[in-house]
Amino acid sequence: MTVLIDTLKQAPSEGVQRAAELSARYETMTAQEILRDAIRNEFFGDITLSSSFGADSAVLLHMISEIDPGLLVLFLDTDRHFFQTLQYRDELAKRLGLTNLVNLKADAEEAAAEDGKNTLWRTQPDQCCDLRKVRPLNREMEKWGAWISGRKRHQSATRAKLPIVEFDGRHYKVNPLATWNADDIAAYFLAHDLPPHPLVEQGFPSIGCFTCTKPVEQGADARSGRWAGMEKVECGIHNPIYGGDGI
Template sequence: MTVLINNLVVDTPEHERARQLSAKYEGWNAESILRDAIDHEFVGQIALSSSFGADAVVLLHLVAQIDRTTPVIFLDTDRHFFQTLQYRDELVAQLGLTNLINLRPALEDVRALDPKNVLFQSDPDACCDFRKTKPLAAVTKDYAAWISGRKRAQAATRKAMQIVEFDGRNFKINPLADWTAQDVADYIRAHDLPPHPLVEQGYPSIGCFTCTKPVEEGQDARSGRWAGQDKTECGIHLSVYDGGGI
């Protein structure tokens, strides 16, 4: 992957490393990718970014089998469903994860930018920016790589996603890139893992309660996120050169 800065195509050693790792991991299963990334490629420099949403239990379970001390970053926007917060606490306890990092937006930003908690209506990008991107960007220096649960099948915007990406600042490891919704359901069933309680209420993708709706059967899984708006991503998965931070 290359990036564009001032109309110049930039291809760094990190982009080359991401390409090489993607080629190396092609055909590997998710557990093998994670084991290699955690125990070999990015020892002590890798964290799992988890939404504790509909599919999150898969990666949390896989990572817990490899190293329960792996940092698990949760972006606590103050706008989550209470079911998500309960689910987070239950999963962390059940899986024995010992390093949950709960990132909150800065209080001064809440007071200055969104004192009435309505910014998501008028400017959702700005809302995601101070509730998600900015808190996450503050800890990116602590890690070389992030594990993400994104999948190519989730949305048209993710179809070309590589197993390893470099966003200009950090590597993103996407061990579930080629997983389908059925693969996720099969894994959860095979390992008797608890589903997010909102899944059975029609939420295949779960974010803030203000910006998430249930979807009809057959619809794109992420179509309930910022439904009716152009917005499809919160910004944390955009390249830093796209203005999206990590």
């Protein structure tokens, strides 16, 4: 992939500058326009989408289905997802006509060595996420120069200043829904008759593994049910790993 090779040759400062310039241009564009430009122009042939198939995921997936239904969609299968999430993943992919869904899992030997008792989520949650999410995604992302994320500024204090495009020292990350809020999401679901994740009505506005996700109290931070009672607030896949200062 020519674009990926060019990205790898890019100095970190150049990557950060390009991300900042794209962010500034994308601030005045709709999410659909951002996605279309990123997929068809800026990162043509070198971009993928990671999706949790969670509460808000249908929005981005629907947009992708209208732009490029064959775009690679990555799902991090931790073997600890709610069964409702797995059903929703399969039903939504079929309904939207997404033809390139790939499930990523932890390396079996690493999982056996590091979590043979299946208690890592409780004793070392950061390591559990690293094993089951970060490493599998990083291995796949060795093939790509950019990826699309569904993160939004309204979701939590740690995401309040989220740029639309980031650079982590090697990859560009595009956040086309960064400026959206809960009302925008609800309106899009309604306008396009998208099915909700079945756990949303049970008080889960943000959905991860069943071991580490609880319902959220009314009016609380949408992500307060993730790793509830722990200091942990992110799984780690969005942390900079290549020394870039764009995140």
